[in-house]
Amino acid sequence: xxxxxxxxxxxxxxxxxxxxxxxxxxRAVRLAWLTIGFLVTAVTLVYLVMGSSQAMxxxxxxxxxxxxxxxxFLVALxxxxxxxxxxxxxxxxxxxxxxxxxxxxxxxxMGAFLVFDSLSGLLAGEHPPVGLIVVLGHEVWAGWLMVxxxxxxxxxxxxxxxxxMPLAEQLHDRVLYADADMNKADWMTAVGGxxxxxxxxxxxxxxxAVAALFISGSILHDGVRNLRSAVAALMDARATTVDxxxxxxxxxxxDATLRALPWVAQAQSRVRxxxxxxxxxxxxxxxxxxxxxxxxxxAWHAVAxxxxxxxxxxxxxxxxxxxxxxxxxxxATGTRPG
Amino acid sequence: MHDPAFHDGMTSARRRRxxxxxxxxxxxxxxxxxxxxxxxALVALTGCGDGTPxxxxxxxxxxxRVRGGELRAGLSPHEPWTALGPDGTLGGVEVALVExxxxxxxxxxxxxxxxxxALVADLEEGRLDVVVGGFTASTPWTxxxxxxVAYTTVTDEHGKPEGHVVLxxxxxxxFLVALxxxxxxQEVTAP
Numbered sequence: 397x398x399x400x401x402x403x404x405x406x407x408x409x410x411x412x413x414x415x416x417x418x419x420x421x422x423r424a425v426r427l428a429w430l431t432i433g434f435l436v437t438a439v440t441l442v443y444l445v446m447g448s449s450q451a452m453x454x455x456x457x458x459x460x461x462x463x464x465x466x467x468x469f470l471v472a473l474x475x476x477x478x479x480x481x482x483x484x485x486x487x488x489x490x491x492x493x494x495x496x497x498x499x500x501x502x503x504x505x506m507g508a509f510l511v512f513d514s515l516s517g518l519l520a521g522e523h524p525p526v527g528l529i530v531v532l533g534h535e536v537w538a539g540w541l542m543v544x545x546x547x548x549x550x551x552x553x554x555x556x557x558x559x560x561m562p563l564a565e566q567l568h569d570r571v572l573y574a575d576a577d578m579n580k581a582d583w584m585t586a587v588g589g590x591x592x593x594x595x596x597x598x599x600x601x602x603x604x605a606v607a608a609l610f611i612s613g614s615i616l617h618d619g620v621r622n623l624r625s626a627v628a629a630l631m632d633a634r635a636t637t638v639d640x641x642x643x644x645x646x647x648x649x650x651d652a653t654l655r656a657l658p659w660v661a662q663a664q665s666r667v668r669x670x671x672x673x674x675x676x677x678x679x680x681x682x683x684x685x686x687x688x689x690x691x692x693x694x695a696w697h698a699v700a701x702x703x704x705x706x707x708x709x710x711x712x713x714x715x716x717x718x719x720x721x722x723x724x725x726x727x728a729t730g731t732r733p734g
Numbered sequence: 735m736h737d738p739a740f741h742d743g744m745t746s747a748r749r750r751r752x753x754x755x756x757x758x759x760x761x762x763x764x765x766x767x768x769x770x771x772x773x774x775a776l777v778a779l780t781g782c783g784d785g786t787p788x789x790x791x792x793x794x795x796x797x798x799r800v801r802g803g804e805l806r807a808g809l810s811p812h813e814p815w816t817a818l819g820p821d822g823t824l825g826g827v828e829v830a831l832v833e834x835x836x837x838x839x840x841x842x843x844x845x846x847x848x849x850x851x852a853l854v855a856d857l858e859e860g861r862l863d864v865v866v867g868g869f870t871a872s873t874p875w876t877x878x879x880x881x882x883v884a885y886t887t888v889t890d891e892h893g894k895p896e897g898h899v900v901l902x903x904x905x906x907x908x909f910l911v912a913l914x915x916x917x918x919x920q921e922v923t924a925p
Contacts, residue, residue: 448876523793523905525880528914535918537790537911599791601905 408476408672409487411707417566424563424572425473428466431556431579435462438549445541448524450517450608451592452542454510458585458615459549464502465575468495472571476672486708492671493630495571500622507616514608523601526593539593546589553582565638568672568705570629573638574622581618585611635669646674646703653698654680654711659691664722667706676709679717687713790907797839797909800863805836808846808853810867814925815898818847827925828866828900831885835864835916854878857903864902864913871897879903880910885917888924898924 407413413421439459446452475491478484529538557579564573588607595603625640635644647667654663657680665678678699680687687695692711700707719725792798809829811818817825824845836843846853846862854875856862869875871884884897900917902910 448880523903525902525904525910526790526907527880527910528883528918530883530918535915539790539907596905596907597790599793599907601793 409480411673411704414704420563420566427560428469431466434552435459441545445545447526447538449593449604450514451589451604454608454611455585455589457506457510461502461506464499465571468499469571489670489672492571496626500619500626503615504619504623507612507619510612511616514605514612518605524596524604526596539597542593543590546586550583550586553579568638570638578618629669632668635667635674649702650699654678657695659683659687662717664717673705676706678711679714681714792906792908796863796906797912800839800841802840805841805843806863807832807843808862808865810850810853812868815868816866827922832864832866838916864900866900869899869901871899882917883914886922886924
């Protein structure tokens with residue numbers, strides 16, 4: 397339709413995305429809606445056949461919870477599109493962190509509840525009854541239907557997760573990453589559920605509760621991991637890669653770019669992750685005296701040109717690198733002159 | 735007319751099968767009419783799952799114990815579904831359903847009467863195999879008893895359709911499936 401121009405100009409606040417990131421964003425939005433569509437079918441089908449199986453209940457809860465990340469992603473994307481205002485000078489990028497925190501808390505709470513639920517079922521020796529169900533005039537053991545529905549939920553999430561993962565890295569979107577990561581592991585839930593239901597059929601009443609425990613344990617694990625990463629980002633931890641495992645390589649590139657300038661003796665920055673984009677404060681020590689306005693301007697452009705993520709940037713000329721603002725400095729001074 | 739020799743051969747083959755399954759019930763099963771034994775065997779072979787004889791199966795072996803033996807049934811009076819006369823006679827459509835089910839399994843019914851709570855507790859502790867008492871699909875006993883499919887549906891006084899069910903032990907799924915197949919095969923008109 398005529399929305400091409402609007403989509404071309406999509407921004408994360410003041411940051412205009414380059415064309416490849418624009419494409420990634422559009423694709424991620426499509427995948428988020430696709431995920432929601434798939435989840436609607438999965439939740440409906442699982443609900444219809446779940447009966448009294450604990451494992452089915454846990455799988456259903458996980459499917460329900462899986463709505464949160466794609467919805468949080470879409471909402472956060474909408475909110476981060478707002479341009480910074482007088483009231484919100486840093487823009488709205490933190491909405492990603494808030495979305496991530498909400499998703500993680502939901503996972504953690506539900507995971508803990510389900511672990512308790514399935515563990516108490518196991519300890520109480522509850523025997524799940526699975527009887528007949530009449531489908532289109534045919535009498536079928538309900539367990540077969542459960543297995544069929546769970547089998548349907550094995551493949552699509554894995555494909556969706558694999559498609560989302562590179563987009564999450566490209567857009568530096570933690571919510572999308574959490575979503576993709578959970579999708580990729582979702583097949584284990586379905587297989588666990590199938591094992592549980594077949595266990596009931598084989599007369600192993602505890603198989604269902606053990607499968608439920610496995611599924612809820614994986615939900616709890618997702619919750620703990622995401623909560624850590626979300627809290628770290630909201631606590632202004634240094635910018636990391638989207639999976640939260642290592643410092644983001646852009647940080648080193650920023651410092652290296654500034655140090656390579658002929659008038660710069662020393663340079664070091666601190667970088668925090670606002671969600672999608674970084675906020676950079678770079679301190680530079682000139683060789684002699686104050687740098688000229690043109691030199692500073694050039695330094696700013698050199699760094700901001702590195703990546704679309706680093707346009708919220710302050711370059712500060714200083715006499716000496718401020719140790720209290722750059723906690724890593726003490727370790728670094730030994731290895732660098734000055 | 736059947737060839738007697740052939741008939742005897744059938745029975746003894748059936749008997750061997752029964753011996754393997756429930757050694758203590760051999761005499762009763764062999765004594766039952768051949769057609770009934772055949773029906774029970776059909777239930778055993780095709781009735782408990784979809785093609786596989788023992789799937790789903792009972793963790794505590796209820797169906798195998800009941801077949802050709804004793805079906806311990808509980809009744810809580812709830813007319814017109816179940817009735818307990820002053821002289822102890824039992825009546826109601828659900829009594830007939832249970833008696834028919836026991837017949838199909840070649841089992842005798844031993845009735846226990848009482849309040850729902852006591853009967854459900856007996857069910858939970860394995861002292862009863864089935865409980866009837868005019869239960870509906872919205873019974874609050876679902877966490878303590880397995881609820882069967884509805885054998886008939888009637889409209890209650892608020893105009894809401896209400897499925898009528900019976901209660902079975904939790905997780906005895908071969909027994910549950912056999913009972914449900916029996917209930918679904920009946921044409922029950924609501925009293």
